[in-house]
Amino acid sequence: MTDIAAELSRRADAIHEHGWLTESSHQTSEGRVLYVRCARCGVRRVDLQPHPLSPPRSMSRDLG
Numbered sequence: 505m506t507d508i509a510a511e512l513s514r515r516a517d518a519i520h521e522h523g524w525l526t527e528s529s530h531q532t533s534e535g536r537v538l539y540v541r542c543a544r545c546g547v548r549r550v551d552l553q554p555h556p557l558s559p560p561r562s563m564s565r566d567l568g
């Protein structure tokens with residue numbers, strides 16, 4: 505990839521709002537761990553949902 509293409513790719517990633525899709529999840533003693541991926545750019549994230557009625561929060565910074 506050229507530097508210009510890489511830069512354009514970074515800008516495209518910066519301007520869109522990630523649309524997270526849950527790829528998999530499992531229950532732990534801490535709550536439910538959700539493995540999510542942005543359908544648009546493919547960035548992955550791991551969320552933890554402590555309680556079924558509470559919103560998930562990110563456990564990690566966006567990966568790759």
Ligand SMILES: [Zn+2]
Binds near residue numbers: 521523
């Ligand atoms: Zn995205």
